[in-house]
Amino acid sequence: MPEPARPGRSCPLHYRYAPSVFRRPAELKADVLYVVGGLYGNTEALREVTRMAAEEPRDVRLVFNGDFNWFNADAESFAEINEGVLQHVALRGNVETELASDDSAHGCGCGYPEWVSEEMVERSNQITRVLRDTARRFPELRRRLAALPMHLVADVGGERVAIVHGDAESLAGWSFSHETLSSVADPAGLARRFHEADAHVFACTHTCLPVVKQVPLADTHGVIVNNGSAGMPNLRRTLCGLVTRIGTCPTKQASSFALRGRDVYIDLLRVEYDQRRWLGIFEKNWPSDSPAYLSYFDRITQGPAFTGPIGV
Numbered sequence: 001m002p003e004p005a006r007p008g009r010s011c012p013l014h015y016r017y018a019p020s021v022f023r024r025p026a027e028l029k030a031d032v033l034y035v036v037g038g039l040y041g042n043t044e045a046l047r048e049v050t051r052m053a054a055e056e057p058r059d060v061r062l063v064f065n066g067d068f069n070w071f072n073a074d075a076e077s078f079a080e081i082n083e084g085v086l087q088h089v090a091l092r093g094n095v096e097t098e099l100a101s102d103d104s105a106h107g108c109g110c111g112y113p114e115w116v117s118e119e120m121v122e123r124s125n126q127i128t129r130v131l132r133d134t135a136r137r138f139p140e141l142r143r144r145l146a147a148l149p150m151h152l153v154a155d156v157g158g159e160r161v162a163i164v165h166g167d168a169e170s171l172a173g174w175s176f177s178h179e180t181l182s183s184v185a186d187p188a189g190l191a192r193r194f195h196e197a198d199a200h201v202f203a204c205t206h207t208c209l210p211v212v213k214q215v216p217l218a219d220t221h222g223v224i225v226n227n228g229s230a231g232m233p234n235l236r237r238t239l240c241g242l243v244t245r246i247g248t249c250p251t252k253q254a255s256s257f258a259l260r261g262r263d264v265y266i267d268l269l270r271v272e273y274d275q276r277r278w279l280g281i282f283e284k285n286w287p288s289d290s291p292a293y294l295s296y297f298d299r300i301t302q303g304p305a306f307t308g309p310i311g312v
Contacts, residue, residue, distance in 0.1 A: 005105045005106055007104070007105065007106055007107030007108075007121075007125050008106075008107035008108050008109075008110055008112055008121035008122070008124055008125045009107075009111065009112055009121060010106060010111065011094070011106060011109055011111045011170065011171070011172045012105075012106055012109075015094070015097075015109070015111070015150075015166075015170050015171040015172055016169065016170050016171075017150065017151065017169065017170070017171075018169065018196070019168045019169060019192075019193045019196035019197040020196050020197065021151065021197075022151065022153055022160075022162040022168075022196075022197035022198060022199050023196075023197065023198045024153055025153070026153045026154055026155035026160065027089075027152050027153055027154070028061055028063075028089060028152070028154050028155070029154070029155040029156075030059055030060065030061035030154065030155075030156055031058040031059045031060070031156070031157065031247060031248045031249070032056050032058050032059065032060040032061070032156075032245065032246070032247040032248070032249070033060070033061050033063065033154055033156050033161065033203075033244075033245070033246045033247065034049065034052075034053055034060060034061070034062045034063070034243050034244070034245055034269075035063050035065055035163055035203040035205075035225075035227065035243065035244040035245075035246070036049055036062060036063065036064045036065070036068070036227075036230045036243045036244075037064075037065045037066060037067065037093075037165070037203075037204065037205020037206070037226075037227050037228075037229070037230060037243075037244070038066075038067050038068075038205045038206070038208065038227070038228065038229035038230055038231060038232070038241075039064065039067070039068040039069075039070075039081070039085070039229075039230045039231040039241075040067060040068070040069075040070035040071055040229060040230075040231035040232055041068070041069050041070045041071035041072030041073075041077060041078075041081055041231065042071065042072075042230070042231030042232070042241070042273060042278055043072070043077050043080050043081060043278070043281065044273040044274045044275075044277055044278040044281075045230055045231040045241050045271050045273040045278070046068075046080075046081060046084050046085070046231075047273070047274075048271050048272060048273040048274075049062070049230060049243055049271055050062070050084075052243075052253055052269065052271070055252075055253070056247075057249070057252075058247070058248070058249060061088075061089065061154075062088040062089065063088070063089045063090070063091070063152060063154065063163055064085045064088060064089070064090040064091070065090075065091045065093070065152075065163050065164065065165050065203065065204070065205055066090075066091050066092055066093020066094070066095070066096060066165035066171075066205060066206065067093035067094065067095045067096070067165070067205065067206065068081055068082075068085045068090070068093070068095075068096070069081060069082065069095050069096060069099060069131060069135075070095055070127065070131070070231075070292075071231075071282055071285060071286065071292055071296075072131070072134075072285075073130050073131055073134050073285045073286070073292075074134070074281075074284070074285050075134060075137060075138075077281060077285070078131075078134050078135065078137075078138065078141075079138065079141070082138070082141045082144075082145070083141075086141075086144055089152065090148055091148055091149055091150060091151065091152060091163065091164075091165055092145060092146075092148035092149070092150060092165070092171075093165040093166075093171070093172075093205070093206065094108060094109030094110055094111070094165070094166075094171060094172045094206070095108065095109070095128070095131070096145040096148060097109055097145075097146075097171065098128055098132070099128075099131060099132055099135040099142065099145060100135075100142050100143075100145040100146035101146075104128075104129070104132075107121070107124065107125035107128060108121075108124040108125050108127065108128040109128075109171075109172055110124055110172055110206075111166070111170065111172035111173065111174065112124070113174050113177075113179075115179065120295055122291075123291035123292070123294060123295045124291075124295070126291040127291050127292050127295075130291075150164070150165065150171050151163060151164045151165075153199070154246075156246050156247065156248065156264050157247075157248035157263050157264055158263055159200055159201060159246070159261065159262060159263045159264045160198060160199045160200060160201070161199065161200075161201040161202075161203055161246060162197050162199040162201065162202050162203070163202075163203045163204075164176075164202065164203070164204045165204065165205060165206050166204065166206045166207075167202075167204060167206075168193040168196075168197060168202060169193075172206065173206075174206075174207055176202065176204045176206075176207065176211075176224050176226055177206075177207035177209065177211070177226070178207065178209040178210070178211035178226070178228075178306075178312070179207075179209075181211050181213045181224065181226075181312055182211070182312040184213075187215060187216060190213075190215045190222075190224070191215055191216065191217055191218075191222065194215060194217055194222040195217070199222070200217075200220065200222050200223065200261070200262055201222065201223045201224075201225065201246065201261060201264070201266070202222070202223070202224045202225070203225050203226075203227075203244050203246065204224065204225070204226045205226060205227055205228070205229070206226075207226060207228075208228055208229055208232075208304070209226075209228050209234065209304065209306055210226055210227055210228035210234050210235075210242055210256075210257070210268055210310050211224070211225075211226045211228075211310060211311075211312055212224070212225050212226070212257055212259055212266070212268070212310055212311045212312070213311070213312050214259070214311075220262050221261075221262070223259065223261050223266060225244050225246075225259075225266055225268070227242045227243055227244040227268055228241075228242050228268075229241055229242065230242060230243045230271055231271075231273075232296070232299055232300060233299060233300065233302075233303035233304065234256075234303070234304065234306070235256070235303055235304070235306060235307060235308060236302070236303045236304065236305060236306055236307045237302065237303050238303045239275050239301075239303065240270040240271050240272045240273070241270075241271035241273065242256060242268045242269065242270065242271060243268070243269050243271055244266070244267070244268060244269075245265075245266070245267045245268075245269050246261075246264050246265070246266050247264060247265050247267075248263075248264060248265075249265065250265050251265065251267050251269065253267075253269045253270075254269065254270045254272070255267040255268060255269055255270070256268045256269070256270055256310065257310045257311060259311070268310065278300075279300065279301070282297075282300060
């Protein structure tokens, strides 16, 4: 018999796909690509990312690769985030997938690994229930979220970029997390995913901490770049989000990590959003006894207990 669903730990089969799905023509082309993962309902971060993109000297495309909803439990913020994001290219993360569904069997759909505490998992399930109640007030936005794809192929200066929410095989996969990539014992397994996908870059998010890993391939290196979170701090004692920039030219924006790929420049750009204004919105939605406050307030105000390194 199949193992029963564990809300927040397990994921439905429709979250799954094979790396070979990326062997297709690119859906978009750009000189500069921003991959904005884990906005988490931060309206101030959304404003800052769009301002940064407007300052780029070349054609820039924004791709929001999931979990752009999370803390935006009030109707005004929910509408602002979703209407703003859906003006651009977007993928659904586990949050958007579960918001568009009335099936609560999988909780938040995060697919949390065992190293994440049960308390964190249950609070994430509670946040999802609160946010779904808000989403039900916007049936058209829910319909549009449900219709979003799980993955995308982009062409940046001739470089094929596979854009996912989780990893090469699952919407909520953790094999591209910092914890996994910093201790990977099978680089050949990672290389196979690049070969099967016919890509040299995987751009992802979902796992909340940033990591960039170069993977040896037959004739070059592949790159996995995970921005962590655009809407929350990513390093201890910092207050900025991060977005992935992949471009045919160097960036003039503030970068926390830079790498020269085969034919592109790859950066994790700092998103210096208005922290004071954002904190006021967060605390209005999530008072001190709420699940989001208990799980995330320390990270929002002090950064996570993570000092890097980002490149592994």
